[in-house]
Amino acid sequence: MLNYNEIKPGVAVLVEGEPYVCTWNNIMQKQMRRPVNQTKLKHLIKGNSIEYSFQQSDKLKEAEIEKKPAVFVFHDERKGEWVFHEAANKSTRFSLSDEMVGDGGQFLIPNTEVETESFNGKIFHVKLPIKMRLKVKEAPPDVRGNTAQGGSKIVTLETGATLDVPMFVKEGDILEINTESGEYVGRA
Numbered sequence: 595m596l597n598y599n600e601i602k603p604g605v606a607v608l609v610e611g612e613p614y615v616c617t618w619n620n621i622m623q624k625q626m627r628r629p630v631n632q633t634k635l636k637h638l639i640k641g642n643s644i645e646y647s648f649q650q651s652d653k654l655k656e657a658e659i660e661k662k663p664a665v666f667v668f669h670d671e672r673k674g675e676w677v678f679h680e681a682a683n684k685s686t687r688f689s690l691s692d693e694m695v696g697d698g699g700q701f702l703i704p705n706t707e708v709e710t711e712s713f714n715g716k717i718f719h720v721k722l723p724i725k726m727r728l729k730v731k732e733a734p735p736d737v738r739g740n741t742a743q744g745g746s747k748i749v750t751l752e753t754g755a756t757l758d759v760p761m762f763v764k765e766g767d768i769l770e771i772n773t774e775s776g777e778y779v780g781r782a
Contacts, residue, residue: 598631598648606657613638613657613713638718666706698722698773700755722773727782733765
């Protein structure tokens, strides 16, 4: 059981039988009143957010989130499905929707290990590696001119994703990309 003041960002709790994860909290006390923990909670399965205030007398159950390793196999663009298999058993395949994988999926290459998060056996999120190394498939030639501010250009990666990078990046270079922000980190 969790006390009201233990609900902080990243902690998953059950509120009225539904699983939520805390994204923001603020413990406050007004004059002679009891302290209150104001929170913003995101539903783990539906994805909607709510604001909820926990009182000092509240006791909450922690939501049991199961984390399992999985391996990305391929992306079916026609159906909008991402196919994975369990890390321990290649024959156990499952598919997830575009929403579950998120924007970082554009940087996934086959045989990349990821981590799935599930609640009561239902997968609700896929955690991708924070940094991925990808090869530049197409890069426009450097353009001479105003580079005092550090010019940039858009390149196409081996996965088909486009990325804004510095001028010195050439076709064939291997880049390190942050999958959470979708930004160029450096050359590998």
